[in-house]
Amino acid sequence: DTGVSQDPRHKITKRGQNVTFRCDPISEHNRLYWYRQTLGQGPEFLTYFQNEAQLEKSRLLSDRFSAERPKGSFSTLEIQRTEQGDSAMYLCASSHLLAARHNEQFFGPGTRLTVL
Amino acid sequence: AQTVTQSQPEMSVQEAETVTLSCTYDTSENNYYLFWYKQPPSRQMILVIRQEAYKQQNATENRFSVNFQKAAKSFSLKISDSQLGDTAMYFCAFMKPGNDKIIFGKGTRLHILP
Numbered sequence: 001d002t003g004v005s006q007d008p009r010h011k012i013t014k015r016g017q018n019v020t021f022r023c024d025p026i027s028e029h030n031r032l033y034w035y036r037q038t039l040g041q042g043p044e045f046l047t048y049f050q051n052e053a054q055l056e057k058s059r060l061l062s063d064r065f066s067a068e069r070p071k072g073s074f075s076t077l078e079i080q081r082t083e084q085g086d087s088a089m090y091l092c093a094s095s096h097l098l099a100a101r102h103n104e105q106f107f108g109p110g111t112r113l114t115v116l
Numbered sequence: 117a118q119t120v121t122q123s124q125p126e127m128s129v130q131e132a133e134t135v136t137l138s139c140t141y142d143t144s145e146n147n148y149y150l151f152w153y154k155q156p157p158s159r160q161m162i163l164v165i166r167q168e169a170y171k172q173q174n175a176t177e178n179r180f181s182v183n184f185q186k187a188a189k190s191f192s193l194k195i196s197d198s199q200l201g202d203t204a205m206y207f208c209a210f211m212k213p214g215n216d217k218i219i220f221g222k223g224t225r226l227h228i229l230p
Contacts, residue, residue, distance in 0.1 A: 004160075031216060042120075042207050042220030043161075056217065091161070095216065103149055103211055105218060107161040 004108035006092050012114045013082055020078045021111045025094030032075050033105060034067055035091040036060065043091055049075060050097065082115045089113075118143045120210050122221035129198055130229050136183075137193045137224050139208030145169075149211045150184065151218070152193045156204040164206070167191065195226075203228045 005024045013019050025032045030051050035043035046065070047057045051072040061067075064082075069075040079086055089112050093105040119142045129135040141150070152164040167175045167184050174182050179199075183192045195202055208221040 033217070035218075040222070042209075042222050043218070045217035045219070048216060058217075103213070103216060104163055104166065105216075106163075107153075109160040 004092055004094050004106050006090075006108040006111050008111060009109060010112050010114075012116065014116050015082060015084060017082055018078065018080045019082060019113065020076055021090055021113075022074060022076050023092030023094075023108060024074045025092070026096075026106055029094035029096045029106075030072065031095045031097055032069055033093040033095075034075070034077055035093065037089040037091055037110070038087075046077075079113075082113075084115045087113055087115045118145070118148075118210050118212065118219050120208050120219055120221035122208050122224050124224045125222070126225040126227070128227040128229055131198060131200060133198055134194060134196045135198055135226065137195075137206050137208075137226065139191045139193070139221060141189050141191060141208070141210050143189070143210065143212075145212055147213055149213065150182075150191045151209040151211070152180070152182070152191075153207045153209055153220070154202075154204045155207065155223075156201075161207070165193065198228045200228050200230060202226065 007022045033048040034046040037043040049069040064080045067077045089110040091110045092108040095105045121140045148169045150167045153161050154164045155161045165177045165180050179196045181194045205223045207223045210219045
């Protein structure tokens with residue numbers, strides 16, 4: 001198992017463009033989380049999935065953001081009409097609901113988004 | 117709403133010394149989890165240590181230990197015999213059972229000096 005992977009690792013885009021990020025969780029992990037981390041801050045929760053169901057969305061997740069996990073495996077996070085304020089590191093994490101340490105989340109390396 | 121406060125933005129210590137990172141939190145919950153996460157430069161975040169609020173005994177993981185003071189809502193991390201590889205951002209974090217979103221503090225940047 002190679003851990004949580006995210007693609008791309010870096011993305012530079014112009015304001016107004018759409019971007020999509022992908023997260024592949026650890027195999028068999030049924031929970032998947034998205035966080036956003038801006039410079040000098042701790043990560044902030046955006047949303048999470050249990051299998052393919054999106055169970056909670058933060059108020060940080062405006063209507064320009066959408067996340068999916070269509071088959072309960074990988075997830076995508078799309079940002080439409082990007083703004084400079086969207087520049088951040090987007091982190092993905094996964095966990096297994098039935099594991100002994102089920103609340104331990106394993107993080108991916110993140111996707112760093114720069115909006116020009 | 118829960119909050120996590122780390123009052124030390126940055127710290128530096130010499131290799132082999134002991135260092136303590138502070139964290140306070142605010143919650144009305146009685147049962148919860150507390151974590152310290154490490155984020156090395158340009159590398160992914162990893163869990164250092166966790167504490168269940170219902171356990172009085174402080175958690176330890178090799179050179180890492182915590183001082184959990186539930187009444188004071190304090191959760192400090194002690195790193196003994198610090199090593200160069202301990203250089204990283206350290207985040208204190210809170211989680212309420214059944215609601216798996218983690219609430220992070222702003223972090224403490226720790227430099228271990230040779």
